[in-house]
Amino acid sequence: MARKKSKPQETGYALFDVLYEDGSRSSNRRVPRSLLGGLDGDEPARKAIEEQDNAIAEKAGRPRILIKKITRSPV
Numbered sequence: 001m002a003r004k005k006s007k008p009q010e011t012g013y014a015l016f017d018v019l020y021e022d023g024s025r026s027s028n029r030r031v032p033r034s035l036l037g038g039l040d041g042d043e044p045a046r047k048a049i050e051e052q053d054n055a056i057a058e059k060a061g062r063p064r065i066l067i068k069k070i071t072r073s074p075v
Contacts, residue, residue: 015073016045021066028073046070 013030020026029052035044046067057064 014042014045015075016042016049017071017073018049018067019069019071021068024065042070042072 012033014033014036015028016031018026018029029049031045031048035048036042049070050064050067053064053067
């Protein structure tokens with residue numbers, strides 16, 4: 001008897017591509033799905049990614065690069 005394959009479970013994250021003011025890119029940045037949706041849509045993702053960038057820049061001892069545009073990563 002053949003077993004039915006289970007559907008992949010939704011992860012707790014949505015993936016975003018980020019374009020920075022200096023022209024650099026970052027792909028597949030993870031943002032918790034619990035922050036997204038509602039009336040604000042994907043706008044809370046910008047704040048979450050900015051917080052991630054702040055932590056990274058602080059550890060690296062350099063200023064944070066400003067975000068120009070955020071889009072959902074194609075799946």
